[in-house]
Amino acid sequence: MMISARNQFKGTIKNVKLGTVMAEVVVEAGGMEIVSLISLASVESMNLKVGDTVTTIIKSTEVMVAKEL
Amino acid sequence: MMISARNQFKGTIKNVKLGTVMAEVVVEAGGMEIVSLISLASVESMNLKVGDTVTTIIKSTEVMVAKEL
Amino acid sequence: MMISARNQFKGTIKNVKLGTVMAEVVVEAGGMEIVSLISLASVESMNLKVGDTVTTIIKSTEVMVAKEL
Amino acid sequence: MMISARNQFKGTIKNVKLGTVMAEVVVEAGGMEIVSLISLASVESMNLKVGDTVTTIIKSTEVMVAKEL
Amino acid sequence: MMISARNQFKGTIKNVKLGTVMAEVVVEAGGMEIVSLISLASVESMNLKVGDTVTTIIKSTEVMVAKEL
Amino acid sequence: MMISARNQFKGTIKNVKLGTVMAEVVVEAGGMEIVSLISLASVESMNLKVGDTVTTIIKSTEVMVAKEL
Numbered sequence A, B, C, D, E, F: 001m002m003i004s005a006r007n008q009f010k011g012t013i014k015n016v017k018l019g020t021v022m023a024e025v026v027v028e029a030g031g032m033e034i035v036s037l038i039s040l041a042s043v044e045s046m047n048l049k050v051g052d053t054v055t056t057i058i059k060s061t062e063v064m065v066a067k068e069l
Helices: A040-045 B040-045 C040-045 D040-045 E040-045 F040-045
Strands: A007-018 A022-029 A032-039 A053-058 A064-067 B007-018 B022-029 B032-039 B053-058 B064-067 C007-018 C022-029 C032-039 C053-058 C064-067 D007-018 D022-029 D032-039 D053-058 D064-067 E007-018 E022-029 E032-039 E053-058 E064-067 F007-018 F022-029 F032-039 F053-058 F064-067
Touching: A007 A032, A007 A040, A007 B032, A022 A040, A022 A053, A032 A040, A032 B007, A032 B064, A064 B032, B007 B032, B007 B040, B022 B040, B022 B053, B032 B040, C007 C032, C007 C040, C007 D032, C022 C040, C022 C053, C032 C040, C032 D007, C032 D064, C064 D032, D007 D032, D007 D040, D022 D040, D022 D053, D032 D040, E007 E032, E007 E040, E007 F032, E022 E040, E022 E053, E032 E040, E032 F007, E032 F064, E064 F032, F007 F032, F007 F040, F022 F040, F022 F053, F032 F040
Parallel strands: none
Antiparallel strands: A007 A022, A007 A053, A022 A032, A053 B064, A064 B053, B007 B022, B007 B053, B022 B032, C007 C022, C007 C053, C022 C032, C053 D064, C064 D053, D007 D022, D007 D053, D022 D032, E007 E022, E007 E053, E022 E032, E053 F064, E064 F053, F007 F022, F007 F053, F022 F032
């Protein structure tokens, strides 16, 4: 399936922290650590756990750019 | 300056495409290509151009996770 | 592929409007019209055109709720 | 009141799940289930509950498009 | 109408810049300048123009916090 | 450091509410109250607390505009 989101990075889940409504998933992808905040329900329905191979997906409109002065 | 956005990746600008209102900035960071859509005004005021060292910044609430069935 | 975004609606592309950097894609899904603003590059690489069957994807953190007083 | 967000879907609240900071609101709109993650404070101040008629609001820049290969 | 977005700031439009697909609207609100990027179609359908009294609306999940070291 | 996000408002933290995964930070900036939902981990790593001087940062693509009919 092709998705319009231009940023798709494959990696491995390093950590999953569960809240009541939300969950934090930390993915190691290409030497970079990507942190995702998604719903607890998604983590449960997708059975996300440490060691899983996943793809992090980020729409380009959500990416900012910073530059040192 | 510390920013609450958990995803901050340093890289080099590979391409800048200018529109009337928006602009597309492609950054190569740690072997990954990160695409950002920001305003033309930001690109101009920050004088963003190919070769610049920048940091891409992404709030964790904007990161989705996908997993093959 | 399972995606953590909880809102996924299948429909048909009704209109595509191309800008220099961005593009507007209007999808009719289950009697509702869903408007998406994505990059021109995505529309071109995915060869999106009127009549295509697509799925609109929306992360739940991006959905607001309004209620009449 | 007119809002620039192009995606506004009227429906009925099917479920509300409360966390400490966040809350999940599930709305049935035109045969589709729309999931929203908003703050607990908003759910409380708006007194959102199952059976309420509400409108889900989504800015177009937050909508992605996917297409089968 | 109550909206779950916690950040709603009333102000006056100072500038409108039109692109092909997108538009930039600058609003002066309480001594602060708030910049919004929305679709050209919304600006046109809402007939947004300099001098209009408007409310800028921002979902709390989109707000980051930065602190000097 | 220059950041492409056009909306940057300096203020003082008025309240911090901690959840398991998320946290709510209320900032008073120029007479306006800005509410941010970020991860608990960010609040802890940045040691955010009432009275701190901070800057709220909002990407323009996340700002909607509303106008009375």
